[in-house]
Amino acid sequence: MSSDEIALEVVGLCKAYGALSVTKDVSLTVRAGEAIGIIGPNGAGKTTLFNLFTGIIRADAGRISFFGQDITTASARSRCHMGITRSFQVPQPFGGMTVFENTLVAAAFGQKLSQREARAPAAEALQRTGLWPKAQLRAGEITLLDRKRLELARSIATAPRLLLLDEIAGGLTESECQELVALIRKIHSEGTTIIWIEHVLHALLSIVDRVIVLDFGQKIAEGDPATIMKSPEVSSIYLGLEAESAHG
Template sequence: MAKQVLVTESVSKHFGGLKAVNNVSIHVEDGDIFGLIGPNGAGKTTLQNVIAGTYAPTSGQVFYHGRNITGLKAHQICHAGINRTYQIVRSFPRLSALQNVMVGGIFGARLTEAQARAKAKELLDFVEFPADPATLAMNLNTMQLKRIEMAKALASGCKLLFLDEVAAGLTPGELMDIIVLIRRIRDSGITILIVEHLMKLIMEVCNRIAVLCFGELLAMDVPSVVTKDERVLKAYLGDSLLV
């Protein structure tokens, strides 16, 4: 049986009376490209925030490689090996592309400036950053910023990477590029959890999927099973989206 990298056990996060995430138990296995899907407001980002330590769960537990990480601070979880890109790209506009990636190495992996610079150069090559590394982030386009975001997250040395809506705003050609990059990251030994609306990307790259709806887990399985699940079809996707 594949090794379980991440396990959530009956995790809930309530905001007052709103059950943003309710009793969700998922497991992500070593080498997975795991898709977390569901309509707007389903609780996808909130679940990531609980796993990554932005929020403490209202109840339930989170395990990373068998270690209980529930309630640890975000920086502790980052140092444990989990990192993320954000739904809304968060770069430092007045730093260069290279410096943005260095931030990940310095704060995420406690590298020295020289080590972080070397690592950032290596990672800019890995993500095939197409522009001059000295370009200020404020002058980069969406796809370039996404590559920088991924390189910055990887600079922390993470072994589990969350990608939140990484395909939003990309052209079809850019989408294919990002699919290639996601696979390359996984093949380098990093397990990936993708939150995404775009079914084309999910179906193309994910080997397992969990579906959230109004904070509840509707299904978790391989794509071919999830897309035939009656509850998923009725509650969320609609058959037309799955062809």
């Protein structure tokens, strides 16, 4: 699946708010085509890491490069145009617009297309995510699963090279969760590099090639899923969360 090409390289990333250090000297490398999982307790700095990757916030120190290009100081918009897209933990639909218009915005602005040119990729994103029958519904009126699908649809409509998923499986029933996992697997198998933050571990572990564990803003472990989940420091953090994911 993955190649030798480096999609994302992060070196010594730091971010602090006053005395509170939320990201401490984080380094990681993601190869093109890989799927990486990031786990860690609440407040470990997982979402902050995504905000740093997408450029919503700036790092105090460290360097981020994307396919060999230094993007440490690039704006959120230009990173989106380079191919970094995220889904939000709490779905953020354009509630007054239709489902189709939501992906149309993503295709038109994420890929810098005209409205006319954006129609095909916008429709295709809906078909890939199974939302096509709901294309003309208002995005504010669809179910939670559909809003999560729409987060994915909008992300893929920007033609991403790196897809950042933020707790997309949370709050779904077991069968909904499986549907979503199948969809993510499909997107990944079509060549998109994925970094996925997730508390629903069985969903995450069924897809990712590698897991990174964060705690108090630091990377405390990294490796293949089976080994990582057996390590004593991870299981001590994750006792509670395993129970939670078992109940789905």
